[in-house]
Amino acid sequence: MIREGWAEDKAQANFRIDALLQWMAGLPFAGPENLYVVLNRDLDNAFHAFVLNTRFYEVFCRENFGFFVHHDPLDRESINEAELKAGIKHTLTFLSDVFGADLHPDFSELISVNDSVGISVSAITCFRQCYERQQSKVTQLLLDQAAA
Numbered sequence: 001m002i003r004e005g006w007a008e009d010k011a012q013a014n015f016r017i018d019a020l021l022q023w024m025a026g027l028p029f030a031g032p033e034n035l036y037v038v039l040n041r042d043l044d045n046a047f048h049a050f051v052l053n054t055r056f057y058e059v060f061c062r063e064n065f066g067f068f069v070h071h072d073p074l075d076r077e078s079i080n081e082a083e084l085k086a087g088i089k090h091t092l093t094f095l096s097d098v099f100g101a102d103l104h105p106d107f108s109e110l111i112s113v114n115d116s117v118g119i120s121v122s123a124i125t126c127f128r129q130c131y132e133r134q135q136s137k138v139t140q141l142l143l144d145q146a147a148a
Contacts, residue, residue: 001045001046018104022104039088084121
């Protein structure tokens with residue numbers, strides 16, 4: 001991330017990766033009825049940096065999700081604004097519900113912005129709809145947390 005100019009230093013790169021990992025935790029719960037979106041450019045850049053390390057990324061996906069998570073760039077012609085706004089709300093609600101007080105500061109800030117003025121759909125760069133509902137380590141961990 002530093003080499004690409006997407007982070008100024010290692011601390012900032014780690015901060016963005018922490019946000020990415022929280023966002024990725026929701027991937028197994030996304031589906032045709034729940035659009036799950038990348039909410040800003042910093043998160044998108046962290047996702048791109050991860051995906052570019054293909055071998056590590058593939059192993060991470062298989063071990064943590066049970067399937068490979070493809071990068072789905074947003075085709076603005078195939079999804080309308082209402083769907084994207086619903087995706088913003090779903091993504092932020094999911095993250096807030098699951099992580100509570102441990103929610104990454106970037107997501108807390110985005111929730112505040114969305115509650116006050118709304119996040120522009122132009123901020124969304126890609127999305128994920130996972131149709132494979134395979135049980136994984138992350139899925140089980142989140143289900144266990146929700147049940148506790």
